[in-house]
Amino acid sequence: MSELRQDPTTYDWIIIAKERAKRPHEFNKKQETKETLPAHSENCPFCPGNEDMTPKAEAVYGTPEKWNIRVIPNKFAALSPTGNTKREERKLFRKSYGYGRHEVIIETPLHNQFIPFLDDEKVEELIKAYRDRYCALKKDPKIKTIIIFKNHGAGAGTSLEHPHTQIVASPIVPPYIRRKYNVTTQHFDNTGRCLYCDIEESELEENARIVANTEHFMVLHPFASHYPFETWIMPKAHKSSFGYISEDEQKDFAKVLKDVLMKLYVSLGNPDYNFIIHTAPVDDEHKPYYLWHMQIIPRLTKAAGFELGSGIYINTALPEETASFMRDFKL
């Protein structure tokens, strides 16, 4: 029979559907791999030589002539830095301008070079670019939340195949992020400890869902994974904000991220995925209640009416099995 599990960081419940559960290798999608993509694509706005197809860069890594990473405003920005953040209310309907920032980080000049195939130093530079942009965007006092995320593959919501990450700087703290923050703050008020650090300790004790354990990071498939192969990369040093990641941590994080993504790529056949860097709201980043972390969500199943209507996710894989599969997977 199935099992109900509660996510300790959100109080959400998920169902582990053992009856319909698949073995880890059955999730292999055998999708188009990078070998089928060209290294340069003439009409791609993110490829070198086409810089004038995009807005002017906010930052460039490498040299302007031979860049490694290019940060540009999103041409079709969800939020943009005009107007104000004043709420307008008309009876029950509250709205405001879509003030904010929406940037694209072009990860590499090569059209087909996914993160796991980049050199270590290139991925370190990418993590540094994430941090730099986080630190640049938070200077605007109107910005309350910064979300760094990646959509890989059409099933994960991307329309451009050239490897890129996005950053949205939002003038509001959305309820989803406020709730996560409140849960961990309450835990701290109750226990004097960080909830996420406690989770790491409990995971070490159970030793059933840990995929990797390095000097600075722990990789695990969470107890109440909402999705098959959902993966968290959690820092060991207690820092609420991704903006506080150290140089040593950046180096280690780059290696860990490459490894996780390469194992996903090879073992599941280049699945579509999203990753998100969760970090405390900007105004709360100096407080000790939260722990920044990265969540990686392979898009192997579809949310249906039950998930959309109840918020309960049905997971057709056991996190203990998928973690063991990934831990033992040899590249």
Next chain:
Amino acid sequence: MSELRQDPTTYDWIIIAKERAKRPHEFNKKQETKETLPAHSENCPFCPGNEDMTPKAEAVYGTPEKWNIRVIPNKFAALSPTGNTKREERKLFRKSYGYGRHEVIIETPLHNQFIPFLDDEKVEELIKAYRDRYCALKKDPKIKTIIIFKNHGAGAGTSLEHPHTQIVASPIVPPYIRRKYNVTTQHFDNTGRCLYCDIEESELEENARIVANTEHFMVLHPFASHYPFETWIMPKAHKSSFGYISEDEQKDFAKVLKDVLMKLYVSLGNPDYNFIIHTAPVDDEHKPYYLWHMQIIPRLTKAAGFELGSGIYINTALPEETASFMRDFKL
């Protein structure tokens, strides 16, 4: 520039991305239509003659030999009526048996007869079946939430094309539903009025997002629609629970639902969609704080990393435009 709008029923924010907004007709997917499906499919477990491929029926409408609607336990149930609902806690990890019920309502004996193509009386009978099953399942005191939902099309998460609806009876009230319930309870405590009834009144005043307005129901595209063409069917009589729907309302609801789904089918080319009947938690259904309603979500866009990581949905259509498009659409 884009606009941030807050959903008054959840406090979620959404972004109306005007820069990338499409005109309503541009969402037409021109998918496979019912004309390409057979009326009977030899290997379909839901087709007449194959009743022994499914568990024994819980209820049958019509006659056992010539049924109109068949209600069966889901063969691959997410929750099942064995075990207990006791929570087991191990440090931060809380779980319980997957106790509950998971039923399938086969809507018609015909493999290709979608709801909008059924006779009015057949859809009325279907709504009655929904209500009957709701009332039957709530008798179990361990059941706390009942979710009636439909997945239409592969993009909406269904694997079987024969028209069917599902019901999950859950032993927990998930946080998502509790939050919706708490928001409307707080509104009642503050104002002495139902939030949803107030929304209907405000929508009538603004008269910008209403698609249809019948004796018993209002059809609208909500102010803070999370998805393009998201549609709500809201009853005018203030009832917290779908279980209290009257016979007159069932008749009207059947007509309204057929009309909404037919317009979606024709104008958008048989899009994949989910619908969900939102209703108060079972133990709270006699209280005046909630209003049951149906939410219809065409699956025209994909949630990406930003949505999954922030809970903020980017909607690429204006609900005022899509509502006007549907209101004026001639069948």
